[in-house]
Amino acid sequence: MKFDYNEEQRLLSDSVRRFVAQDYGFEARRAIVASKEGMSATVWSTLAELGLLGLPFSSDDGGFGGGAVDLMGVMEAMGEGLVVEPYLSTLMASRCVAAAGTDEQKQRILPGVIDGSIRMAFAQGEKDARFDLDHVQARATRAKEGFALEGEKLAVVHAPVADFLVVSARSGGKGISLFLVDAKSAGITLRSYRTLDEMPAADISFRNVPCTLVGTEGEALPIIEAVVDFATALVCAEAVGALKYANDATLEYLKTRKQFGVPIGAFQALQHRMVDMVISYEQAKSMASLACAKIDSAKDAAERKRVVSAAKIRIADACRHVSQESVQLHGGMGMSEELKVSHTFRRLTAIAQQFGDADHHLERLARG
Amino acid sequence: MDLNYSPEEQAFREEVRGWLRENLPADLREKVSTHAHLAKDDLQRWHRILAARGWVAPSWPKEWGGTGWDPVQRYIFEEESGYAGAPPLLPFGLSMCGPVLLKFGTDEQKRRFLPRIYGGDDFWCQGYSEPGSGSDLASLKTRATREGGHYVVNGQKTWTTLAHYGDWIFCLVRTDAAAKKQEGISFLLIDMKTPGITVRPLILMDGGHEVNEVFFDDVKVPVENRVADEGMGWTVAKYLLGHERMNTARIGTSRRELENLKEFAATQRKNGRALLEDTRFRDKISRLEVELMALEITNLRFLDQLRGGRPPGAEVSMLKITGTEIQQRLTELMMEAAGPTSDIALAQRYCNYRKTSIYAGSNEIQRNIIAKMSLGL
Numbered sequence: 001m002k003f004d005y006n007e008e009q010r011l012l013s014d015s016v017r018r019f020v021a022q023d024y025g026f027e028a029r030r031a032i033v034a035s036k037e038g039m040s041a042t043v044w045s046t047l048a049e050l051g052l053l054g055l056p057f058s059s060d061d062g063g064f065g066g067g068a069v070d071l072m073g074v075m076e077a078m079g080e081g082l083v084v085e086p087y088l089s090t091l092m093a094s095r096c097v098a099a100a101g102t103d104e105q106k107q108r109i110l111p112g113v114i115d116g117s118i119r120m121a122f123a124q125g126e127k128d129a130r131f132d133l134d135h136v137q138a139r140a141t142r143a144k145e146g147f148a149l150e151g152e153k154l155a156v157v158h159a160p161v162a163d164f165l166v167v168s169a170r171s172g173g174k175g176i177s178l179f180l181v182d183a184k185s186a187g188i189t190l191r192s193y194r195t196l197d198e199m200p201a202a203d204i205s206f207r208n209v210p211c212t213l214v215g216t217e218g219e220a221l222p223i224i225e226a227v228v229d230f231a232t233a234l235v236c237a238e239a240v241g242a243l244k245y246a247n248d249a250t251l252e253y254l255k256t257r258k259q260f261g262v263p264i265g266a267f268q269a270l271q272h273r274m275v276d277m278v279i280s281y282e283q284a285k286s287m288a289s290l291a292c293a294k295i296d297s298a299k300d301a302a303e304r305k306r307v308v309s310a311a312k313i314r315i316a317d318a319c320r321h322v323s324q325e326s327v328q329l330h331g332g333m334g335m336s337e338e339l340k341v342s343h344t345f346r347r348l349t350a351i352a353q354q355f356g357d358a359d360h361h362l363e364r365l366a367r368g
Numbered sequence: 369m370d371l372n373y374s375p376e377e378q379a380f381r382e383e384v385r386g387w388l389r390e391n392l393p394a395d396l397r398e399k400v401s402t403h404a405h406l407a408k409d410d411l412q413r414w415h416r417i418l419a420a421r422g423w424v425a426p427s428w429p430k431e432w433g434g435t436g437w438d439p440v441q442r443y444i445f446e447e448e449s450g451y452a453g454a455p456p457l458l459p460f461g462l463s464m465c466g467p468v469l470l471k472f473g474t475d476e477q478k479r480r481f482l483p484r485i486y487g488g489d490d491f492w493c494q495g496y497s498e499p500g501s502g503s504d505l506a507s508l509k510t511r512a513t514r515e516g517g518h519y520v521v522n523g524q525k526t527w528t529t530l531a532h533y534g535d536w537i538f539c540l541v542r543t544d545a546a547a548k549k550q551e552g553i554s555f556l557l558i559d560m561k562t563p564g565i566t567v568r569p570l571i572l573m574d575g576g577h578e579v580n581e582v583f584f585d586d587v588k589v590p591v592e593n594r595v596a597d598e599g600m601g602w603t604v605a606k607y608l609l610g611h612e613r614m615n616t617a618r619i620g621t622s623r624r625e626l627e628n629l630k631e632f633a634a635t636q637r638k639n640g641r642a643l644l645e646d647t648r649f650r651d652k653i654s655r656l657e658v659e660l661m662a663l664e665i666t667n668l669r670f671l672d673q674l675r676g677g678r679p680p681g682a683e684v685s686m687l688k689i690t691g692t693e694i695q696q697r698l699t700e701l702m703m704e705a706a707g708p709t710s711d712i713a714l715a716q717r718y719c720n721y722r723k724t725s726i727y728a729g730s731n732e733i734q735r736n737i738i739a740k741m742s743l744g745l
């Protein structure tokens with residue numbers, strides 16, 4: 001058993017951490033969030049240059065064959081910096097193509113993803129679906145060429161900045177399939193907004209939108225589950241970075257903020273609260289590590305699901321606990337939008353729900 | 369022991385409820401129940417409707433417009449108002465500045481300010497907190513230097529709720545830098561239109577503008593605007609804390625929100641059924657409902673003691689802690705019920721409500737008060 005990152009993993013996460021420290025400071029991020037697009041094309045190119053977009057693809061697909069563990073440090077650094085660019089969204093959608101797409105689809109998509117010229121979003125959620133991946137009512141019917149897509153997808157993160165979408169839909173009385181859609185196609189209407197954690201997102205309506213099938217018709221659910229579990233493990237790692245920021249900032253505040261003539265960290269009531277936050281962080285970090293490791297090494301889907309759900313439950317609890325406490329211990333300052341702590345609060349709150357809240361994963365865990 | 373309301377109290381509740389049904393404007397109720405932004409005008413409109421009915425300041429002495437209700441009646445009135453979806457009555461004039469003037473003000477000050485507070489003519493705000501002085505309020509640094517018939521005020525207040533609406537602000541200021549920290553403080557009433565006052569918005573994490581920084585740069589305040597003697601400001605502030613009404617628990621509002629939560633959860637689907645029927649989620653609502661039920665009875669039990677002549681002590685702190693925890697939990701469950709959605713208003717509300725355990729004496733400070741005052745720790 002070994003917990004340390006290897007040399008390559010360390011170098012990579014160091015380079016991302018350096019990038020975030022130098023070019024993705026809180027003020028830089030604020031400007032990005034305030035921009036019309038809500039993300040930075042320059043940052044996106046840098047992520048590609050750092051090799052982050054190619055990392056998880058096989059060498060056959062032009063990537064470096066990295067797994068979830070290789071991405072852990074990267075995600076932690078992004079979590080600390082509250083990066084809003086469509087990294088995870090692009091990985092999810094392109095991973096579907098890599099896993100099941102035709103050679104032609106791979107050719108069309110993967111090189112562009114890897115070199116940073118294509119951004120993607122994964123359109124999965126629907127009305128009344130909550131977090132269920134198999135609650136799909138969008139439909140695709142065979143057209144002259146390929147398929148035509150009809151339906152609504154809700155709360156699709158990064159849809160407004162995506163060049164291509166991967167969409168789940170039902171077709172021909174069969175089960176759930178995945179479809180690749182050019183985001184500029186006629187028939188797509190976006191109702192764009194920003195999420196609580198300041199990401200561009202949209203509700204999308206598809207009306208007779210041309211698309212191509214990814215994988216075998218009706219057999220996409222296992223692929224969707226695997227991709228979402230992969231993303232869930234990564235978002236757990238991202239949470240670890242955000243939790244670390246919240247704890248570091250709070251600890252620093254306890255040491256520097258003075259009331260009653262002493263640093264507020266001198267009050268034992270607050271010391272214990274801080275200690276509990278650190279315990280939450282350590283427990284969360286362990287579960288994120290386990291989830292990422294099992295994404296790479298689980299013997300079957302059942303083991304993978306069990307561990308990912310367990311991790312997500314612990315992470316959701318830590319997100320709630322640490323975010324609430326970090327704001328509370330900052331007093332009024334914690335409420336202010338001028339401090340990164342309140343933005344971290346929002347990200348942690350969103351992560352607690354992303355890809356299923358604790359209740360959803362408790363149920364999945366109990367089902368075994 | 370009889371935990372039922374008396375027939376008189378029930379009749380009183382009916383009267384209040386009937387009156388609210390007739391007189392609470394539908395648009396205001398709608399705004400409150402959908403958590404829409406309440407403009408200054410909305411707040412003042414409701415204030416004036418209540419003032420016209422004679423119900424805006426129940427706890428004041430009758431000669432100044434009080435109703436003569438006992439604590440339980442006041443509680444019933446507040447509960448019904450909250451439950452009906454009435455806009456909040458802001459405490460700054462009615463239950464902070466007013467009671468201070470009644471206790472410490474000169475006759476002239478009472479005549480000048482109380483009728484205007486009662487009528488809602490002036491919008492008041494509270495200038496206590498400063499960047500360096502939150503929980504440790506007595507360390508405040510805003511200076512007031514006596515020059516003839518005036519004080520000249522310099523310094524900064526912060527987190528000032530609705531200062532951008534404010535006509536007047538009551539401030540704790542330091543009039544004697546040499547005295548012990550609690551003894552050099554005075555209580556001033558300051559007209560916000562006085563030259564030298566700058567109000568700057570502070571945006572909270574939900575993106576809303578409700579609090580401000582207020583800067584004082586050589587602001588001239590007539591000496592007759594000082595309440596109580598110079599150096600008595602801390603005594604005034606302490607009186608205010610002890611006097612704060614027992615409505616911090618906001619039971620009526622929480623009961624309405626709990627109903628909202630149930631209605632909302634009934635419209636959300638999980639596993640093909642209403643979320644309200646999901647045992648896991650339903651249990652969370654039920655626990656909260658039990659906690660609220662307990663708080664209601666605890667509140668009434670404390671009020672009964674008050675009616676029996678026992679002055680309020682650390683009880684107020686308990687109500688504040690539990691009441692705000694319930695309010696926060698309600699917003700959290702609403703957000704959870706919504707699940708993944710493009711409507712982020714509920715999540716923003718959850719963010720906003722984190723303030724309730726920070727302001728009006730943080731919940732940590734309330735626990736310190738209980739530990740000290742009632743447990744002797």
Ligand SMILES: Cc1cc2nc3c(=O)[nH]c(=O)nc-3n(C[C@H](O)[C@H](O)[C@H](O)COP(=O)(O)OP(=O)(O)OC[C@H]3O[C@@H](n4cnc5c(N)ncnc54)[C@H](O)[C@@H]3O)c2cc1C
Nearest residue numbers: 328329331332494496497502503527528529723727730732
């Ligand atoms: C939305 C909002 C509205 C407000 N409106 C007003 C207003 O209208 N007028 C006004 O004057 N003020 C207002 N305030 C300010 C509010 O009263 C202060 O934020 C509060 O008193 C806490 O002070 P602080 O923010 O400086 O935090 P600090 O006092 O710095 O506290 C930081 C943390 O330390 C804890 N702490 C401090 N001392 C102790 C101790 N001895 N033991 C244990 N824990 C301790 C606190 O509980 C908190 O968790 C408002 C605040 C908010 C957020």
